[in-house]
Amino acid sequence: xxxxxxxxxxxxxxxxxxxxxxxxxxxxxxxxxxxxxxxxxxxxxxxxxxxxxxxxxxxxxxxxxxxxxxxxxxxxxxxxxxxxxxxxxxxxxxxxxxxxxxxxxxxxxxxxxxxxxxxxxxxxxxxxxxxxxxxxxxxxxxxxxxxxxxxxxxxxxxxxxxxxxxxxxxxxxxxxxxxxxxxxxxxxxxxxxxxxxxxxxxxxxxxxxxxxxxxxxxx
Numbered sequence: 001x002x003x004x005x006x007x008x009x010x011x012x013x014x015x016x017x018x019x020x021x022x023x024x025x026x027x028x029x030x031x032x033x034x035x036x037x038x039x040x041x042x043x044x045x046x047x048x049x050x051x052x053x054x055x056x057x058x059x060x061x062x063x064x065x066x067x068x069x070x071x072x073x074x075x076x077x078x079x080x081x082x083x084x085x086x087x088x089x090x091x092x093x094x095x096x097x098x099x100x101x102x103x104x105x106x107x108x109x110x111x112x113x114x115x116x117x118x119x120x121x122x123x124x125x126x127x128x129x130x131x132x133x134x135x136x137x138x139x140x141x142x143x144x145x146x147x148x149x150x151x152x153x154x155x156x157x158x159x160x161x162x163x164x165x166x167x168x169x170x171x172x173x174x175x176x177x178x179x180x181x182x183x184x185x186x187x188x189x190x191x192x193x194x195x196x197x198x199x200x201x202x203x204x205x206x207x208x209x210x211x212x213x214x215x216x217x218x219x
Contacts, residue, residue, distance in 0.1 A: 001218065002187075002192065003192060004187055004192065004194070004214060004217050004218050005029075005030055005031055005192060005193045005194070006028070006029055006031075006193075006194050006196060006200075006210050006213050006214050006217070007029060007030075007031035007032065007033040007064060007173070007193050007194065007195045007196070008025045008029050008031075008032060008033065008195075008196060008197070008200040008201065008206070008210060009033040009034075009035060009175070009195050009196060009197035009200075009201075010022070010032060010033070010034055010035075010197075010201075011033075011035040011046060011197050012197030012198045012200070012201040012202060013201045014201070015047075018051075018055065019055065019058055021201060021206065022055060022058070022059055022061075024206040024207055025200060025206050025207060025210055026059065026061060027207060028207045028210035028211055028214075029061065029210050030061065030062055031061065031062045031064050031193060032059065032061045032062065032063055032064065033064050033066060033175070033195045033197075034047075034051075034052060034063055034064065034065045034066060034084075035066050035068060036048055036065060036066065036067050036068060036069060036075075036079075037068045037069065037141075037142065038068070038069035038070060040069065040070045041068050041069055041070050041090065041092075041093055041141075042068045042141050042142035043142050044142045049075075049078050049079060049082045050082075052065060052079060052082040052083055052084060053081075053082040053083060056082060056083030062085045062086065063083055063084050063085045063086070064084075064085065064086040064088060064112065064133075064173075064193075065079050065084040065086065065087050065088065066088045066112075066114060066135065066175070067079070067087060067088065067089045067090065067093075068090060068114075068141050068142070069090075069093065070093055071093070072087075072089035072090070072093055072094060072100065073089075073094070073100060073103060076089075076100075076103055076104055076107065077107065080107040080109060084109060085109055085110065086109060086110040086111070086112055086132065086133065087104045087109060087110075087111060087112065088111070088112030088113065088114050088133065088135050088173075089104070089111075089112070089113065089114065090113075090114045090115070090116065090141075091113050091114065091115050091116075091119060091123070091124055091127075092115075092116050092119060097113055097127050097130065097131075098127065098130045101113065101127075101130050101131045105132075110132035110133065111131045111132050111133070112131060112132060112133035112134070112135050112173065113127055113130075113131045113133070113134055113135065114134075114135040114136075114137060114141075114175075115134065115135065115136055115137060115155075116137055116140070116141060117136075117137050117138065117139070117140060117149055117151065117152070117155075118140075121154075121155045121158045121159065122158075124159065125158065125159065125162040128159060128162045128163050128166060128168060128170050129163075129166045129168040129170060131170060132170060132171065133170060133171045133172070133173055133193070134159050134163075134170060134171075134172050134173070135172075135173040135174070135175055135195075136152065136155055136156060136159065136172065136173070136174050136175070136191075137175055137176055138152040138174050138175060138176040138177050138178070138186070139175075139176030139177050140176075141175075141176075146176055146177055147177050148176065148177025148178070148179075148182045148186075149176070149177065152174065152186070152189075153185060153186075153189045156172060156174065156186065156189035156190045156191055157189050157190055159172055159190065160172060160189065160190025161190075163190075171192040171193055172190055172191045172192050172193070173191065173192065173193035173194075173195060174186050174191040174193070174194060174195060175195035176195070178194045178195060178196045178199060178213070179196065179198070179199040179213070180199065180212060180213060180216045183196075183213050183214075183216040183217040184216055184217055184219055186217070187217040187218060194213065194217060196209075196210075196213055199213060200213070
């Protein structure tokens with residue numbers, strides 16, 4: 001059986017009690033997903049380097065920093081210094097995804113390439129062996145709580161096939177609309193890392209929510 005990971009997205013956490021929220025999921029989740037938004041690439045603002053730096057002191061989990069920002073190259077080193085383990089930038093925000101991936105990796109961490117749902121999936125397939133992770137947005141990026149886009153199943157399958165055909169170890173992550181109803185279809189389509197915000201942090205028992213998502217995903 002292919003591995004499956006649940007990555008709680010702190011975009012949906014209660015920031016008044018952020019460390020309590022993180023501690024609630026640390027026993028169940030290996031990854032923490034951190035959505036950074038600049039109000040330019042997406043019509044929302046979230047948080048930046050100081051938040052990552054602050055929580056890094058208290059968590060040994062894998063921090064996947066998802067840069068939903070223009071000019072991501074300008075911020076790679078600051079987020080590395082703040083404690084990112086993976087930096088995921090958007091394909092649409094760089095002219096050279098390979099060079100950007102190599103820049104991220106040059107700091108000794110892993111790279112990810114994220115893809116907007118409006119971008120034809122064929123555009124990303126040549127890069128599946130040039131990065132450590134492909135993140136497929138399964139909603140339009142910018143805000144939590146959206147419904148899973150039906151077109152996503154085929155997009156996941158296409159990326160899974162490209163990875164398998166090239167024989168590389170690149171992981172697939174899916175972000176948006178992941179809940180107990182969609183977890184299985186996403187995993188079965190080929191996703192490895194299921195990013196979940198509301199499904200985890202809007203549940204009173206965050207740890208139980210992660211466990212349930214995992215159980216639903218793998219069947």
